[in-house]
Amino acid sequence: MKYDVIIGCEVHVQLSTKSKAFCTCRNVxxxxxxxxxxxxxxxxxxxxxxxxxxxxxxxxKAGRALGCSIAPLTKFDRKNYMYPDxxxxxxxxxxxxxxxxxxxxxxxxxxGTRDIRILRIHMEEDTGKNIHADDGSHESYVDYNRSGTPxxxxxxxxxxxxxxxxxxxxxxxxxxxxxxxxxxxxxxxxSLRCDANINLWxxxxxxxxxxPIVEIKNMNSFKAIQAALExxxxxxxxxxxxxxxxxxxxxKSTRGWNEASGKTILQxxxxxxxxxxxxPEPDLKPLSISADLIxxxxxxxxxxxxxxxERFMHQLGLSETDTIVLTTEKAFADYFExxxxxxxxxxxxxxxxxxEVKKYLNAGNISISDFRTTPAHxxxxxxxxxxGKISGKMxxxxxxxxxxxxxxxxxxxxxxxxxxxxxxxxLEKIVIEVIAANPGSADDYxxxxxxxxxxxxxxxxxxxxxxxxxxxxxxxxSEKLSS
Amino acid sequence: xxxxxxxxAVLGLCRFSISGTEQEHFKNQIGDIISYxxxxxxxxxxxxxxxxGKTITVNDLRDDAPGESLIRTKLEELSPHxxxxxxxxxxxxxxxxxxx
Ligand SMILES: [Zn+2]
Numbered sequence: 001m002k003y004d005v006i007i008g009c010e011v012h013v014q015l016s017t018k019s020k021a022f023c024t025c026r027n028v029x030x031x032x033x034x035x036x037x038x039x040x041x042x043x044x045x046x047x048x049x050x051x052x053x054x055x056x057x058x059x060x061k062a063g064r065a066l067g068c069s070i071a072p073l074t075k076f077d078r079k080n081y082m083y084p085d086x087x088x089x090x091x092x093x094x095x096x097x098x099x100x101x102x103x104x105x106x107x108x109x110x111x112g113t114r115d116i117r118i119l120r121i122h123m124e125e126d127t128g129k130n131i132h133a134d135d136g137s138h139e140s141y142v143d144y145n146r147s148g149t150p151x152x153x154x155x156x157x158x159x160x161x162x163x164x165x166x167x168x169x170x171x172x173x174x175x176x177x178x179x180x181x182x183x184x185x186x187x188x189x190x191s192l193r194c195d196a197n198i199n200l201w202x203x204x205x206x207x208x209x210x211x212p213i214v215e216i217k218n219m220n221s222f223k224a225i226q227a228a229l230e231x232x233x234x235x236x237x238x239x240x241x242x243x244x245x246x247x248x249x250x251x252k253s254t255r256g257w258n259e260a261s262g263k264t265i266l267q268x269x270x271x272x273x274x275x276x277x278x279x280p281e282p283d284l285k286p287l288s289i290s291a292d293l294i295x296x297x298x299x300x301x302x303x304x305x306x307x308x309x310e311r312f313m314h315q316l317g318l319s320e321t322d323t324i325v326l327t328t329e330k331a332f333a334d335y336f337e338x339x340x341x342x343x344x345x346x347x348x349x350x351x352x353x354x355x356e357v358k359k360y361l362n363a364g365n366i367s368i369s370d371f372r373t374t375p376a377h378x379x380x381x382x383x384x385x386x387x388g389k390i391s392g393k394m395x396x397x398x399x400x401x402x403x404x405x406x407x408x409x410x411x412x413x414x415x416x417x418x419x420x421x422x423x424x425x426x427l428e429k430i431v432i433e434v435i436a437a438n439p440g441s442a443d444d445y446x447x448x449x450x451x452x453x454x455x456x457x458x459x460x461x462x463x464x465x466x467x468x469x470x471x472x473x474x475x476x477x478s479e480k481l482s483s
Numbered sequence: 484x485x486x487x488x489x490x491x492a493v494l495g496l497c498r499f500s501i502s503g504t505e506q507e508h509f510k511n512q513i514g515d516i517i518s519y520x521x522x523x524x525x526x527x528x529x530x531x532x533x534x535x536g537k538t539i540t541v542n543d544l545r546d547d548a549p550g551e552s553l554i555r556t557k558l559e560e561l562s563p564h565x566x567x568x569x570x571x572x573x574x575x576x577x578x579x580x581x582x583x
Contacts, residue, residue: 024550033568054547084572141569
């Protein structure tokens with residue numbers, strides 16, 4: 001069976017504004033149910049929405065970062081449907097005049113690169129949350145804390161040709177939104193959610209057939225996106241072989257990804273599809289957006305992941321693997337660059353961050369923003385090591401203490417008397433003593449058994465209680481033995 | 484007059500269920516509303532520019548500053564079915580079983 005996979009994505013991004021989209025209730029995650037609700041986000045009669053400037057600004061920022069053109073005139077519309085988590089029975093959204101149009105995002109997978117067109121980005125509000133009662137009462141509980149949270153919906157063209165590309169697309173959107181600092185992008189908390197439309201183009205005897213389009217919902221991680229779409233490709237291929245239903249004959253349906261069973265489950269068919277009866281939101285006037293506003297927001301965009309990666313590889317000379325790990329999270333990349341302002345050695349800094357620091361953060365499940373040790377402290381530690389004041393081994397021990405206490409490197413080194421002996425005079429004294437105490441090994445070395453220096457070095461380290469600078473000590477040893 | 488298909492579609496969108504005896508009564512009423520709107524559609528507006536009315540700019544909007552929300556006792560007053568911090572509503576069925 002020969003076919004192409006056709007995938008388009010809709011990504012919902014919850015914005016991390018201080019207040020909600022159309023009211024002043026605080027916009028944060030979780031908390032006591034219904035503790036951040038008011039007449040507007042509860043949809044009480046007589047209440048009126050007032051848009052949040054930051055919602056518009058974030059939409060423009062996201063749009064420009066994704067190469068979209070910004071509409072000079074935009075408006076809100078009502079999307080009508082009945083559901084208990086939608087207290088007004090309509091969602092304020094945008095229909096035919098979205099704020100951003102026609103962008104582009106290039107994604108990279110093992111299969112190569114692909115340009116994914118962005119059809120549009122529009123602004124809307126989130127719904128409340130239903131919690132199903134499990135007391136057999138046939139009732140549900142509703143929490144409206146999330147109701148009215150500002151969202152961006154990013155809609156791609158059906159340009160992805162594999163589940164891996166779809167996952168890469170969402171990952172890339174995730175990364176860019178994080179770099180723009182307009183969303184916390186926490187997928188576990190639903191700050192970034194993805195739905196995908198998928199079908200197949202089947203090639204049989206010179207003809208092309210499109211299978212029915214299926215919208216997949218409820219994919220809550222990059223892994224889930226890939227797994228759900230892979231399952232769906234197989235399911236649609238089997239369906240085609242069993243029933244030969246085309247898109248024209250069967251239309252669209254909606255399926256939900258079920259993580260536990262590893263399957264997509266039918267939720268809605270075309271006949272049951274909602275009729276949203278969009279119409280312009282009469283409570284909100286159309287909004288004109290000036291070129292000046294767009295320009296002033298563009299200035300706040302800063303370096304995007306792709307540009308940062310290119311700079312890290314080409315200007316800082318880092319490997320691709322190191323670059324990717326350093327730049328996936330903007331806060332981590334920022335931390336790295338702050339160290340460089342005090343200690344301009346990218347490779348050594350990268351090794352340290354990706355080694356010791358990453359190991360420590362991962363073990364304690366600590367995010368870089370919660371990490372007590374400052375970039376300046378790491379720089380100081382690396383300088384101490386480079387100057388030979390402490391050894392590499394000591395640096396690792398000092399780091400663990402720094403991370404646990406938040407203290408500076410020098411403070412720990414002084415308090416614990418950890419400094420390494422690099423002073424030539426001091427080292428010379430130890431080396432001469434060790435040679436005198438081990439004449440046999442010294443003779444072995446002089447007679448060509450160069451291995452003997454290893455034993456003597458061990459004695460130097462022992463005599464210095466591990467504090468001798470190994471490079472300096474070894475240099476001195478061979479000097480003294482050869483003289 | 485509207486056909487049964489349209490009538491049932493409208494009832495479905497409104498989540499109305501209407502008993503047998505009232506069917507005709509409401510079918511007439513909804514039919515009247517729909518034919519009124521149909522009549523409006525007869526007006527030729529092709530030569531008129533869609534006027535969105537007065538527009539506003541971002542400066543006219545609200546600053547992103549949080550304010551007060553409603554307190555629990557007020558919510559209890561507002562809703563007859565408020566329990567443990569939640570509004571109680573009839574259960575919603577989320578997923579259909581795979582059709583065989
Ligand atoms: Zn509110």
